[in-house]
């Protein structure tokens with residue numbers, strides 16, 4: 001099996017590449033991204049003859065066409081992902097997250113790719129930000145393709161916050177703590193669905209095995225409260241750094257929604273996952289009372305949060 005990962009030099013793309021390089025049925029992993037230095041670092045880190053890095057921009061379909069030849073599966077991870085940046089530069093988000101996604105879908109279909117898995121976000125459900133809206137449109141583009149009855153299977157995974165991924169809140173907080181700067185916190189009561197990079201890679205693998213036309217998969221995730229996350233990090237790094245509350249930023253919301261009520265009504269409960277079905281005829285409908293929101297799930301306690309954070313490679317490296 002030949003796999004292509006757009007954005008394969010990013011935190012999640014790299015995690016997926018690591019997992020699939022161990023799979024003996026995978027003959028090649030092709031990473032498409034723009035920055036040659038990140039590709040150089042990835043080659044050094046993964047050190048595998050199965051890895052091929054291709055410079056390309058998903059905004060330019062020509063740079064994708066050649067790379068897609070002979071590919072069986074595409075994981076589409078390349079995107080802009082920062083909520084506050086999206087509010088300042090919506091056009092750029094449209095070009096990458098929407099038009100870029102259309103290019104990826106077009107090229108994959110033209111090349112006869114068997115399955116395309118879009119990486120989406122909980123911010124797409126009842127979107128309040130440019131990021132969420134552009135990823136929501138990307139999901140709808142995926143569903144529209146699925147309805148066209150193409151030979152390529154299009155599906156998606158909707159992710160919560162991936163712990164310690166590049167540019168995410170935990171590396172920012174750790175940086176402040178280690179540099180003895182005040183810790184800026186938007187709102188201590190803010191809650192987020194959280195999963196590790198390893199959980200994320202397993203989730204992507206699950207979607208590869210089970211995805212049918214138009215499916216959006218949602219993983220049932222642990223919820224963390226941001227005030228508790230900060231307390232746990234202060235305990236881990238023995239910090240007494242002061243906390244500065246700065247309030248919610250533009251586009252951000254206090255609680256996240258992994259699947260809204262309407263979507264749940266057309267979902268199948270698969271144990272650790274929900275499958276939101278595009279054909280609206282799930283085998284086992286989910287009993288729905290409300291959205292699947294981080295507001296409705298008990299957050300991890302301080303002890304539990306600290307345990308999860310201490311288990312992350314990123315935290316282990318920062319403590320070394």
Ligand SMILES: NC(=O)c1ccc[n+]([C@@H]2O[C@H](COP(=O)([O-])OP(=O)(O)OC[C@H]3O[C@@H](n4cnc5c(N)ncnc54)[C@H](OP(=O)(O)O)[C@@H]3O)[C@@H](O)[C@H]2O)c1
Nearest residue numbers: 007009010011012033034035057058078079121159162165
């Ligand atoms: N991290 C999270 O917490 C989280 C949560 C929910 C959903 N997701 C989704 O998961 C996906 C991956 O996230 P991540 O955390 O791994 O992001 P990341 O670490 O920022 O990586 C993004 C990747 O996309 C590439 N890229 C960006 N624009 C590109 C373009 N125009 N053409 C080609 N490559 C491009 C980047 O490489 P270059 O800059 O070198 O091009 C990089 O490899 C995204 O779709 C994101 O929306 C992430």
